[in-house]
Amino acid sequence: MSSPLAVGTWCFLFFGLVVSAHATDAVPASPDVAAVVQPYLDQHKIAGIIGIVADKTGKVHFKNLMGYADVEAQKPIDENNVFWVASMSKMFAGASVMMLVDEGKLSLDDPVTKYIPQLSKWMVVEEKDASHVLLKPLVRPVTIRHLLSHTSGLTGSAEVQQVTGADTTPLKVRSLSSVTGPLQSQPGEKYAYGNQGMNIAARVVELVSEMPYEEFLQKRFFDPLGMSETTFWPSAAQVARLAGAYGPNKSKTEFARGNIGFLTKPYSDRTNRHPEAGGGLFSTTHDIFRYGLMLANDGELDGKRYLSAAAMDELRKEQTGSTKVNYSLGYHLRNGMFGHDGALGTDLSVDPKTGMVTVFMVQCTSGDQWAARDAFLKAATKAFSNK
Structure with missing residues (x-):
């Protein structure tokens, strides 16, 4: 028709x-x-x-x-x-890390191996063609900052995700599977957008906070902000309201x-589906707006502070080093605004100057x-x- x-x-x-x-x-x-x-x-x-x-x-x-x-x-x-907000999910990975930085529980420049020692086996592709791959050691550690700014050298998704799907393995499994997948560039030297860094950062959040990533988001952001419909697992009722x-x-x-x-059905399956920190969230206009108001008010909303002014400064500034890409820590920087978009076009943008x-x-x-x-x-x- x-x-x-x-x-x-x-x-x-x-x-x-x-x-x-x-x-x-x-x-x-x-x-x-x-x-x-x-x-x-x-x-x-x-x-x-x-x-x-x-x-x-x-x-x-x-x-x-x-x-x-x-x-x-x-x-x-x-x-x-309800909308699949896809890569808008990255904002919450960055904010979660900064919340733990505020609490003195980690630093952006901590090596990832401080929390996941198995990743000390990472190597970097120096040369590659049809007949050989030459690997070299890292010249510097991969840091939390590298993970969140897409400058770690990681591929877009973990090897296990490429085989089993984006959301069918826990964050722990996805993080450890990257041990055998070599970095494509030395940490900090190139920008390569993807989800794997966000998932490893989310795993660090789990280890430092001693709670599942989804629980951390629920307790620290979604519940207090009144984001009652933001989830990795939309219910059948929510799926019925999913915009086509x-x-x-x-x-x-x-x-x-x-x-x-990108995601596995049924979306409500909490047993066989796991959080995809780089692109797995569903949300509504109301919920995204609530989060945007918190960002616009320098990390505070309705009398509750979520992120310090210093943390917000980090989220609003370019974090990609010599690559000079307009990206922060899970946040796009565009025409004086910051926020993020998702694969199907959803977008939150906040102008810190005009409000x-x-x-x-x-x-x-x-x-x-x-x-x-x-x-x-x-x-x-x-x-x-x-x-």
Whole structure:
């Protein structure tokens, strides 16, 4: 069936205003955001988006709900929808480490081998071709900072993940499996984005805090922040509210539904699925916004401090050394903002100078999610400055 998005978006904008209104004050949609996002919907590149533009006090200045969470069932996208936030999960790995740094329990420049001695066997690929691989010793230790900034030299995923799947082995198993997988570059010398460093950092969090990583996140972040729907294991009820992932069909005339091939179904299986610290979380607009407010308020929210000012300084600055890539410790740095995005286009961005907090929730498989995200952020910044 052909999608009626082109003709129906404005009515869903209105729907968004109705369902998202406060008791006494409806939040308007931003015409700037609507204008830049509409073409992606019209061209079947994105089925639906939620765009939030707010300030650090928690006041939402603009809220755009456009399109569908389920094209086949004609269900408009809604703030009750659950999203796979993928690499946005990395923010929590970085914040967890910094919380333990605040408590004096570890240092960013600690060698990883201080906590996982087995990793002292790491070697580095010096030469490689079809007939041979030459390995050399490390010239410097891999540190926690290297893990979180993608400068460790690790491959994107552990060897065991490449065989069994991203989430079917515990963090301990994934960390130790990297012993036999050589580093691809000397620590600190190259930037290579991936999940393996985040998973090893999460394993360090487990060892230092003496609790499972998922329990640490629940007790230290999710529960106190009121992030009641953020989890590695969405329930059946949450999966029923999962926004569909869409892109155009081959003829680009209709939507084609995709899936989350990165994770193992059923998502609610706590026995056979384990936390993927680099990309395994599911969440909602509300929960991501709550986390963004904590970041925007320099590590504090509603009278509770989560991260010190010094920890927040670390999360907001470039940590990639001589590579000069705009990345921190599980946080992207982009146009003066910091936060992170996810594989299907979800994004949290915080501007520490203006206090703007933006949330962009989408499940896009077309490859256009980054262009759409950038267009949204540009329009959001304009709308926020003109509010």
